[in-house]
Amino acid sequence: MQIIKRDQRETSVDIQEIRKALEWACAGLDVSYLELESHSTALYGGQDRVSTRDIQLSLVDEALHMTTPQRPEFRIVAARLLLMEIYKEAAYNRGYTEFGYGDYLTCVREAVRRNLYDPVIFEYYTEAELYEAGKFLTPAYDLDFDYAGARLLINRYLIRDREEVFELPQEMFLTIALFCAANEEKTHRLDRVREFYEVLAARKISLATPILLNLRRCGGNLSSCFVAAADDSLDSIFYTVNTIARISKNGGGVGVNISRIRSAGAEIKGTPGASGGVVPWIRIMNDTAVAVNQMGKRAGALTVALDAWHHDLPEFLELQTENGDQRKKAYDIFPQVVVPDLFMERVEERGEWTLFDPHEVRLAYGVEIAELWGDEFKKWYTKLESDTSLSLTRRVSARELFKQIMKSQVETGMPYLFFKDTVNRMNPNKHDGIIPSGNLCQESFSNFRPSAIEEPHTEEGSIRQISREGLVHTCNLVSLNLAEIDEYELPQICARAVRILDNSIDMTFPPIMESRHHNERYRTIGVGAMGLADLLAKKKIPFEKAAAFADAYFEKIAYFTVSASADLALERGAYPAFAGSDWERGIFFGRDRAWYEANSDIASKWLELMDKISREGIRNSQLLAIAPNTSSSLLQGCTAGVLPVFSKFHIDKNANGAIPLCPPFIKESFWYYKENKHIDQREVVRLMGAIQKWIDQGISMELLYNLNTPITARDIYEVLMTAWKEGVKTVYYTRTLQKNSNISEKAECESCAN
Numbered sequence: 100m101q102i103i104k105r106d107q108r109e110t111s112v113d114i115q116e117i118r119k120a121l122e123w124a125c126a127g128l129d130v131s132y133l134e135l136e137s138h139s140t141a142l143y144g145g146q147d148r149v150s151t152r153d154i155q156l157s158l159v160d161e162a163l164h165m166t167t168p169q170r171p172e173f174r175i176v177a178a179r180l181l182l183m184e185i186y187k188e189a190a191y192n193r194g195y196t197e198f199g200y201g202d203y204l205t206c207v208r209e210a211v212r213r214n215l216y217d218p219v220i221f222e223y224y225t226e227a228e229l230y231e232a233g234k235f236l237t238p239a240y241d242l243d244f245d246y247a248g249a250r251l252l253i254n255r256y257l258i259r260d261r262e263e264v265f266e267l268p269q270e271m272f273l274t275i276a277l278f279c280a281a282n283e284e285k286t287h288r289l290d291r292v293r294e295f296y297e298v299l300a301a302r303k304i305s306l307a308t309p310i311l312l313n314l315r316r317c318g319g320n321l322s323s324c325f326v327a328a329a330d331d332s333l334d335s336i337f338y339t340v341n342t343i344a345r346i347s348k349n350g351g352g353v354g355v356n357i358s359r360i361r362s363a364g365a366e367i368k369g370t371p372g373a374s375g376g377v378v379p380w381i382r383i384m385n386d387t388a389v390a391v392n393q394m395g396k397r398a399g400a401l402t403v404a405l406d407a408w409h410h411d412l413p414e415f416l417e418l419q420t421e422n423g424d425q426r427k428k429a430y431d432i433f434p435q436v437v438v439p440d441l442f443m444e445r446v447e448e449r450g451e452w453t454l455f456d457p458h459e460v461r462l463a464y465g466v467e468i469a470e471l472w473g474d475e476f477k478k479w480y481t482k483l484e485s486d487t488s489l490s491l492t493r494r495v496s497a498r499e500l501f502k503q504i505m506k507s508q509v510e511t512g513m514p515y516l517f518f519k520d521t522v523n524r525m526n527p528n529k530h531d532g533i534i535p536s537g538n539l540c541q542e543s544f545s546n547f548r549p550s551a552i553e554e555p556h557t558e559e560g561s562i563r564q565i566s567r568e569g570l571v572h573t574c575n576l577v578s579l580n581l582a583e584i585d586e587y588e589l590p591q592i593c594a595r596a597v598r599i600l601d602n603s604i605d606m607t608f609p610p611i612m613e614s615r616h617h618n619e620r621y622r623t624i625g626v627g628a629m630g631l632a633d634l635l636a637k638k639k640i641p642f643e644k645a646a647a648f649a650d651a652y653f654e655k656i657a658y659f660t661v662s663a664s665a666d667l668a669l670e671r672g673a674y675p676a677f678a679g680s681d682w683e684r685g686i687f688f689g690r691d692r693a694w695y696e697a698n699s700d701i702a703s704k705w706l707e708l709m710d711k712i713s714r715e716g717i718r719n720s721q722l723l724a725i726a727p728n729t730s731s732s733l734l735q736g737c738t739a740g741v742l743p744v745f746s747k748f749h750i751d752k753n754a755n756g757a758i759p760l761c762p763p764f765i766k767e768s769f770w771y772y773k774e775n776k777h778i779d780q781r782e783v784v785r786l787m788g789a790i791q792k793w794i795d796q797g798i799s800m801e802l803l804y805n806l807n808t809p810i811t812a813r814d815i816y817e818v819l820m821t822a823w824k825e826g827v828k829t830v831y832y833t834r835t836l837q838k839n840s841n842i843s844e845k846a847e848c849e850s851c852a853n
Contacts, residue, residue, distance in 0.1 A: 103150045117154065124162075124179040127242070128172040135162060135176065155184045163246060166759040168748040171766055174759050175242075178249035182241055185253055185264050192263040199267075203233030206270055215258050215265060216274065217317045223281040228289060232277060235293050236269050240300040244268075247733040247751070247758050256311055256734075272299040274315045275306070278606060279599050291598075298595050302735045303583045305629060305728070307576035309350050310603055319349075321607035323726075324543040324625070325614060326354035326572035328535055329380075331361050331458055334552040336380055340387050342571065342611055347391040347399030349610040352539035354402045354572075355384060358437065358469040359549070361458030362410035364491055374458075376411045378427050381418065385429035404435040404517065404536030406469055407442045407500075408480065410454045410491055416503050419511040434514040436504060437536050440521075441477050443823050445497035452497035453484050459491050470533055472523045505815050508833035509804070515541050516830040518823055525689035525795060525828075527681040528621065528720055538572065541829035542797040543724045545623045547572040550613060571613035574623045574721075574796075575603045578728055579656070582630035582637070582737035582763050586655075593626065593659035594666070600624035601667055601718055622674045625724030625796060626660050628653075630737030632744050636768035642743060642778065642786075649741075650789040651700070657723060657793035658704060661687065664718045665711055673716025682717050685709040688795055724796035727831065738762050740799060741790055743775040743783065776805045776836050780818045788825030797828045805836040 103109055121132035138161050162177035186199050193209060195201040207229055210216035224232070244252070258266040266274075276295035283291045298304045306314075313319025325346045329339040339355060346353045361367075363376025381403050388399035405415045415436075418429045445452050460468050460483060471479055483489065507514060517537045522544065526534050532546030550569030577596050584592055604622055609615040617623070631649065635641075640648050677683055685692055687709065695705045725741055732739040747769065748761040762772055775783065780802050787800045802818060804810050822830055 103148055109148070117158075120155075120180065120183060121158070124158075124176045124183070128175060130170065130172045130176060135165065135173075138165065151187075152184060155180060159184075159246075160756075163757065163759060166246075168761060168765055168769065171748075171759075171761050174245045174247070174761070177246040178244040179242060181246065181249050181253070182244065182268070185257075186267065188264045189267050192260060192265055200236065200238050200269065203236055203270065203273065204230045206266075207274070210258070210265065213260055213265070214317075215260060216315050217278075220274075220277065220281075220315070224277065229277075231289060232273060232292055235276075235296050236273050237300060238269055240272075240302075241268050243302065243736065245736050247760055248736050250758070251730060251733050258315075269300060271311075271315075272296055275299065275311070278314045279602050282602060282605055294595055295599060298592060301583065302580055303588070303592055304596050304599070305578040305580055305731050305735045306599075307578075307726070308731070310575065310577075312350070314603070314606065318608050320351060320610055321575055321603045322351060322573045322609065322614065322618075323576045324354075324538040324540070324572065324574040324724075325351045326356070326536065326538050326544060326547050327569075327613070328356040328547060328549040329360060330549040330551065331359045331461075332552065335549055336360065338550065338552055340383060342613070343384055343387050343399070343401060344391045345610045346571075346614075347388055347401070351610065352400045352402075353388070354404060354435070354536060354538040354544075356404045356437070356469070356536040356547075357381070358404070358406040358409055358535065359457055359467065362456040362491060363414070364410075365456045365458045376414065377405065377409070378411065378414055378418070378429075381415075381429045381432060382427075385432045389431050400433070400539050401431075402433040402435045402515065402537070402539045402541075403429075404437050406437040406519075407439065408453070408455055408468065410456045410493060412436070412454055412500070413493075413495075413503065416507050416514065419513060420507065421510075433539065435517055435536060435541075436514045437517045437519050438823075439472065439476055439480075439519050440823075441480060442497060442501075443518075443820070446501045447820065450497050452495055452500055453480075454493040454495065455483055455489065456491035459489055463489065469535060472533060473520050476520075501816070501819075502812070505812065505819070508802075509815070509835060512832045512834060515832075516819070516822075517541065518828055521823070521826055522797070522828045527686070527795060528676055529681070530679040531676045532570070534572075537797060537829050538574070540727050540799045541831045542627070542726050542799040543572070543574040543576065543623075543625050544796055545572050545574070545617075545621055545721050546570060547617065568616055569613040570617045570620070571611060572623070573609065573614040573617045574625045574724065575600050575607070576625040576627060576724065576726055578627040578629045578726060578731065578735075580630050580735045580737050581628055582633035583735070586652075589655055590659045590662075593656060594663035596626045597624065597660055597663040597667065597719070597722065600626065601664075601671075620674070620676050621720040622718060623721045624719045625726070626656075626722055627725040627728070627740075628656065629728040629732050629735060629740055631741040632738040632772060633762055633764055636762065636764045636771040639768060639771050641771065642773040642782070646786045646789040649786060650792065653790045653793040654699065654701070657688065657795075658701060658708070660722050661712075661717070662708055664722055665708060665715065667718035668712075668716040671718060674718060674720045676720060677716045680720070682712050682720075685713055688793060721795050723794045725790070725794060725798040727799040727801070733760075736763055741787070742801060743778055744772050745775050745803070747772045747774060775803050780804065780814075781821045784818060784822045784827060785825055787822070787827050791825075791827050799831045800827060800829065801832045801834055802830060803834045803836065807836060807838050 125132040159177045159180045162173045166173040211218045273296050276292045279295045280291040307323040310321045327342050329336050343353050357377050360377050361374045364372050365374040367373035388401040391399050522534050528546050534544050537544045547570045604618050695702045728739045738744050751758045
């Protein structure tokens with residue numbers, strides 16, 4: 100039997116070489132290479148002139164077929180066999196003969212020569228430093244990948260040259276670590292490189308996609324989340340459309356608040372009924388997100404937010420339903436309703452709710468109601484309700500409107516819900532603005548506002564100018580992989596996560612100036628978490644006891660993260676808007692010193708930290724945000740986010756084949772992985788509420804209703820009311836498990852969830 104090698108040479112098959120590969124792939128695992136070999140012989144025996152690559156991939160397929168909940172190790176065998184093929188491909192592409200990794204410095208030189216790495220790396224580091232850094236590289240970390248993670252890494256993240264793999268996994272992590280530490284003090288910079296590399300390579304910290312993709316390339320955006328607002332003018336709206344396009348082009352997920360825009364039937368320059376409302380503008384934004392498709396890689400992703408008091412809300416809720424006028428639909432955006440406490444109170448007491456036109460309110464009172472929250476909003480809202488002179492209003496049943504929201508959620512998975520008062524009560528920068536709405540995945544938000552655009556008339560015509568500096572919320576994300584972190588490691592892991600993100604702010608190239616202004620003023624970062632279901636299983640904690648455990652565990656994460664940012668402030672200075680913030684006043688996560696003294700087991704540490712920050716400041720205005728992590732969790736080999744698993748074991752079938760998926764501790768802790776589809780969603784919400792106490796931004800909380808069990812409208816209503824009362828800030832997707840079918844799938848946000 101003859102086989103064809105990569106260089107097209109023909110040679111006889113060597114069974115011993117195949118056996119050696121299988122031994123390497125099975126080393127250290129509770130499986131025998133002989134078992135795989137006995138199943139695989141038929142795949143490569145009897146065929147002539149088969150390529151070595153085809154033999155290798157047939158072994159990968161056989162290992163996947165042998166993966167079961169009882170034998171999950173075979174998915175790791177499949178990953179190793181796949182990586183072996185990538186090692187060979189990279190070696191051939193780069194011209195060396197060793198199996199696995201070549202010389203790292205030579206790799207960097209060649210990557211720069213081929214325009215794959217940013218040449219600035221040789222401005223940051225000498226060749227001697229790069230040679231020394233190359234000693235940190237540890238190929239053994241590759242052995243921990245399972246097939247789903249290895250395949251995702253190879254297909255999405257490793258740099259290719261002419262469609263052939265150039266870069267290997269540990270080279271990617273080490274190069275990113277070098278760029279992350281580029282601005283550190285030179286005396287201990289390589290120590291920082293080693294620290295960063297080890298937490299990335301050991302998969303204790305997961306980087307969001309923009310950082311993972313762009314940090315070693317030329318001039319890339321590293322931020323995941325952007326949220327902007329449009330004013331009620333033609334110039335501002337189209338300026339916002341341009342903002343959407345530029346952010347989308349650079350790979351960011353976009354949120355846009357449109358609550359200031361006048362409603363349908365409002366007057367324009369004294370002409371009654373001239374306005375078409377928000378829907379036509381949403382359609383333009385929808386088409387912009389589709390058209391600017393991030394260099395052909397994927398369509399832009401956009402959430403559009405509207406306050407619950409806006410006159411156009413009923414039409415907004417129909418944007419994605421199948422029935423009705425198709426000219427009023429926008430199927431490629433993700434609608435978000437901004438909900439004040441007053442609305443939820445009216446729903447609970449079966450009261451009336453009034454919808455207003457913001458333009459009419461501005462004309463009558465000079466008030467921008469979209470900028471109000473809490474008691475100030477209630478004061479103005481009740482005043483407007485009693486004003487019978489306002490003509491463009493709708494009085495509706497609050498509960499019926501809420502039912503319409505619920506109905507749309509079950510039918511389409513949306514709208515998202517953003518509990519505005521809950522968010523702004525915990526906003527540490529309420530002295531400096533307002534958080535009007537959330538980002539694409541509903542976990543990241545801070546103060547933002549539109550630029551004020553004026554159009555003075557001159558003899559030359561109309562000239563646009565910006566008279567007030569706008570702010571676009573901008574956030575860089577990482578996630579702690581709780582499946583891989585022991586509790587004693589939390590202080591150093593949190594410190595490294597904060598340092599990586601603070602460094603990335605200085606390394607990024609913001610796509611718009613309002614984003615740069617936001618970075619400079621607030622230095623917002625988002626340390627998140629994934630693998631909570633794994634941590635619970637590892638510790639054999641039943642889901643029923645998860646909330647109490649998570650409360651205490653995430654308090655520690657919050658403390659160590661805030662403490663790390665306080666240490667950075669001593670080294671680098673506080674964020675510019677610190678003066679007057681809740682941080683300076685000793686109010687952490689919306690709670691004062693007295694609360695910590697009465698409720699925290701580590702109260703003395705919190706009080707000491709409050710005193711330190713009040714004196715010295717804190718580096719980052721907001722620090723914690725838990726993204727969905729739908730696919731980055733595959734790369735990390737853990738469960739996504741902080742939600743329960745959907746399934747303990749399933750086969751993901753797609754155009755690229757069938758991939759077995761299961762959590763890391765499935766074999767030893769099978770019964771402690773409770774599936775979300777079998778859990779009352781009120782219990783899920785209570786767990787999220789316990790975690791939310793310690794997250795100063797948000798949590799991408801999905802709700803899952805299993806329609807194979809009795810579910811009523813009352814059940815869904817109680818889940819959402821529980822979310823509001825438990826202090827959950829946002830509701831992300833609503834998913835339904837249809838009778839006798841799989842879960843209804845929604846597109847993921849690659850910027851946040853990777």
